[in-house]
Structures are given as structure tokens and as C-alpha cells.
Amino acid sequence: MSFRFHVLAVPHAVSVPEYSSCAFTQKVVxxxxxxxxxxxxxxxxxxxxxxxxxxxxxxxxxxxxxxxxYPGHDWRTMGWPVYRLDDHAYQKFYARTIEEIGKRKQPGDFLLCTFGANHKPIAEAHPDMIIVEPGIGYPHGGFARFRVFESYSTLHVYRGMDNVASGTNDMWYDVVIPNYFDLDDFDYCEEKDDYFLFLGRVNSGKGIHIALQIVRDVGGKLLIAGPGGLTGHEIDGDPTEFATLLGAVGPAERRKLLSKAKAVLTPSIFLEPFCGVQIEAMLSGTPVISTDWGAFAEYNLHGVTGYRCRTFEQFVWAANNIGNIDPRNCRTWAEQNFSLDRVADMYEEYFTSVSHIFNGKGWYEPNPGRTDLNWLYKYPPANWGGTAHDDPAALHG
Structure with missing residues (x-):
């Protein structure tokens, strides 16, 4: 079954692979x-x-x-700009998009609002379309009837404790589908250089201060790639002795940095909805050292694709023992569960079920031709090894 999708871009951005500092734009691409x-x-x-x-x-x-x-703003070096929903670019985007959709939409078309509440004015102008938020990894949104979350962590945060206390819910079409990646964008490499990598916005929420302290204590080199600086993130000691600030980097440099790092540090101190950098690292055969909450608890397999930590001592141990992680496990886990082909299966299952509400029997629509329920399956690394005691894959045969 084929569908028609109207995909809304991020209004303040350009939907190109080079806009790699914006995860939302890359998801659109x-x-x-x-x-x-x-x-x-x-x-x-x-x-x-x-x-x-x-x-x-x-x-x-x-x-x-x-x-x-955004006068004078260069997204190639500065990341995304400070925007407002009432600025010229947004207002122009809203008016023109509402008009152009009106010329093209057909009954049964999907409207994919990729940027949450920032696309709500367009959805309100076309209520006759099937409106879906296809990748909720943002704190402001969740307005659509049909919602795809990037992690169960984010789904549960949105639903809140009311869904625990009430004993009921209407979550049948609130699903979790992870972010997706083009395998051609990454180089798998088992031979690593002697540096740790911090890749992302350089701020305390992403844990730059923790990354600096880890590398200071274990020794070695830290490469920092992303918009922002170290002002306001001071630590004991001089970080310039071991850390190099690269600024925002393009796709080519990004893939090289990821492939050669001995580990990527993602010590975010907020509830990460997904953190695509962890999967990009794994696709490169590079282990991840993260915190133990948010999407990391679902996607960074502890002791297999990296380590999840709760205390500074644990971070230091993980950094000193990162050689225990097999790059093959990182790659196979990411490739088998987060590739475009794999995640496309999940989206098609979801979009088909939603379409039945409008042209079938809805939740009760039969599917006599079904041969599997693999859309929610997670494929474990082939080289996991071990026994049933320490290998979750073995527990399921």
C-alpha cells in the first residue's frame, strides 16, 4: 500500500545534509x-x-x-539561529505552506508535522488531513491525534503520571519508532585513534563539564565538535591542555571524527529523547559512554555498545575500560535496528494502521495476510556472546 505524505521542514533551516547541527532537519532529509x-x-x-x-x-x-x-547568521558555523514563531521566516513559512498544501492535498493524505507545536498553525488550517507528529523528540508538541515518539522514555514523560493513576489510557496510536540513519553516511572502523569525542551542542545540558572532567582524570585527548564554547563550563585545571574545540563540523569531518574516536562521550544531564549521536557513533564502530536515563537506557546496551553511568567514578572506570567493548557489537546493533530500511518497516506498519481508521474498520481492521509482527522486534548484536546469565538474547532463544 502506498501513501501520500506532505512533509513540513524546519522553518528556520534548509533541508540539506550539510545542516548536520540540527537533528530535526536531518530527520526531514x-x-x-x-x-x-x-x-x-x-x-x-x-x-x-x-x-x-x-x-x-x-x-x-x-x-x-x-x-x-536572522541577519548575519551562518548556520554552517553557528548552528541553528535563535528563532521566534512570529518572526518573518516562520510567518512566511506558515502562509505559503498553508496555501501550497491547499493546491495539492487529496483525501487520505498524511500531513507530517516534524517540528511539533511549531507546525501547529499549518495543521489547524488543514484539519481534513491525517495529521501525524512522526518523531517527537522535543519538549513542546504532542498536539496531534497520531504521534510517534523517538523513545519510550519520551512517550511516558508526555503521558505523565495520570496514565499510571487512572487505570486507563488512549495510547493505541501513540507509538515508539526510533530515529533512522543512512548507512552510507558512516564509516565503520575498528582501528581507533587515541582521543575521546564530544559531538553536539557545547552546553551543560549535554554534559560538556562532565566530559572535560572525565578526560582530565583519565588522561588523553578530548575533541569537542559542535556549536558553542567552554566559557561558563570551567573545571579545576586547564582544559586547553587536553581538549580541542573544533566548532561546528560538516558531514565529512563528522564521519571521520566518529569513526576514529575510541569512545563518544554523551553524559547528558537531561532526559534525552533520543540522542542521535549515540547511534551515529555505534554505526562507526565506536562505543558510547552515557548517563543512565532517557533514551540511553533503551538504546545504549550496557557493556555491549558502551557503558551507562550514574557517578563520576563510574564514568572514569568506563573511560579506562572502553577497550572491553567490541566495535562489531556497536555496528551490528545500530545497523540492524536503526537503518532507513529497518525503520521504514516500522513506519509503514504504523501508517497502515492509522489509515484503517479513515478507510476501514479502524482498530478492528483484519489482516489475514499477516505473516509476522517483526515491526517491534529488536535484533541483538551477532557477536554478543556470553551465556544466558549475561546475554539477554540467549534468554529469548
Whole structure:
């Protein structure tokens, strides 16, 4: 079954692979490729210079709009700008997109609101469409009837304790589908250089102060790639003796840094909805040292793809013993569970079930041709090894 998707871009960005500092933009780029490759119609609404693989790219903003709203801002070196929903770029995006969708929509079309509440005005203008938030990894959203979350952690935060206390819920179409990655964007490498990597926004929420302290205490080198600086993240000692600030990096440098690092440090102190960097590292054969909450608890397999830590002493031990992690486990876990092809199966299962509400028997729609329920299956690393005592895969045969 093929569907028609109207995909909304991030209004302040350009949907190109080079805009790698914005996870939401990269999801738009990859979403187009994933859905188009499965034979679906994909209509992308965004900046006129976007290079999304799609059936049609509808340009609703341009460089002049971005310059008016964010004068002098270079996203290639500065990441995404400080934006407002009432700024020129957003208002232009809303008006033009609402108009252009009206020219193209057909009964049964999906409207994919990739940026949560920031796309709500467009959804409100087209209530006759099937409105889906296809990847909730943001704190402000959840307005749509149909919602896809990037982790169970985020799903449960959104639903809250009321769904525990009430003894009931309406969660049948609130599902978890992880972020997805193009395997061609990463180089698998088992031979590592002698450095740790911090890749992402350089701020305390992402745990830059913890990463600095870890490498200070274990020795070695820390490469820091991402927008932001170290001011306000001071630690005891001089970080310039072991840490190098690279700034925002493009796709080519990003893939090289990921492939050669001996570990990627992601000690985020907030509830990460997903943290795509952890999967990018694993696809490169690089283990991850993370905190033990949020999406890390679901996707960073402790002792297999890296380590999850609760105290500073645990972080130090993990860094000193990161050689225990087999790069093959990192790669196979990520490749088998987070590739475009794998995650496309999950999305198609979900979109099909949603479509039955509008053109079938809804929740009770029969499927006599079904041969499996693999859409929720997780494929363990082939080289996990061990016994049933320490190998969860063995517990399931």
C-alpha cells in the first residue's frame, strides 16, 4: 500500500545534509529518502534550496527570508539561529505552506508535522488531513491525534503520571519508532585513534563539564565538535591542555571524527529523547559512554555498545575500560535496528494502521495476510556472546 505524505521542514533551516547541527532537519532529509524509496509520494515544503529526495520540493522560503529574520547568521558555523514563531521566516513559512498544501492535498493524505507545536498553525488550517507528529523528540508538541515518539522514555514523560493513576489510557496510536540513519553516511572502523569525542551542542545540558572532567582524570585527548564554547563550563585545571574545540563540523569531518574516536562521550544531564549521536557513533564502530536515563537506557546496551553511568567514578572506570567493548557489537546493533530500511518497516506498519481508521474498520481492521509482527522486534548484536546469565538474547532463544 502506498501513501501520500506532505512533509513540513524546519522553518528556520534548509533541508540539506550539510545542516548536520540540527537533528530535526536531518530527520526531514532522511525521512524523505526513506519514504520515497518505498514507493510513497513525498511532497516537501521548505527552503527552495533544499535537496530532500522527494516527489516534489515546494519552496516556501528562501535565503532572503532567513537573512531578514536572522541577519548575519551562518548556520554552517553557528548552528541553528535563535528563532521566534512570529518572526518573518516562520510567518512566511506558515502562509505559503498553508496555501501550497491547499493546491495539492487529496483525501487520505498524511500531513507530517516534524517540528511539533511549531507546525501547529499549518495543521489547524488543514484539519481534513491525517495529521501525524512522526518523531517527537522535543519538549513542546504532542498536539496531534497520531504521534510517534523517538523513545519510550519520551512517550511516558508526555503521558505523565495520570496514565499510571487512572487505570486507563488512549495510547493505541501513540507509538515508539526510533530515529533512522543512512548507512552510507558512516564509516565503520575498528582501528581507533587515541582521543575521546564530544559531538553536539557545547552546553551543560549535554554534559560538556562532565566530559572535560572525565578526560582530565583519565588522561588523553578530548575533541569537542559542535556549536558553542567552554566559557561558563570551567573545571579545576586547564582544559586547553587536553581538549580541542573544533566548532561546528560538516558531514565529512563528522564521519571521520566518529569513526576514529575510541569512545563518544554523551553524559547528558537531561532526559534525552533520543540522542542521535549515540547511534551515529555505534554505526562507526565506536562505543558510547552515557548517563543512565532517557533514551540511553533503551538504546545504549550496557557493556555491549558502551557503558551507562550514574557517578563520576563510574564514568572514569568506563573511560579506562572502553577497550572491553567490541566495535562489531556497536555496528551490528545500530545497523540492524536503526537503518532507513529497518525503520521504514516500522513506519509503514504504523501508517497502515492509522489509515484503517479513515478507510476501514479502524482498530478492528483484519489482516489475514499477516505473516509476522517483526515491526517491534529488536535484533541483538551477532557477536554478543556470553551465556544466558549475561546475554539477554540467549534468554529469548
Amino acid at each position: 532522511k525521512l524523505g529518502k526513506m519514504l520515497k524509496s518505498r514507493g510513497h509520494t513525498v511532497i516537501h515544503y521548505g527552503h527552495e534550496d533544499s535537496t530532500v529526495e522527494c516527489t516534489e520540493n515546494v519552496g516556501v522560503t528562501n535565503n532572503e527570508d532567513l537573512e531578514i529574520s
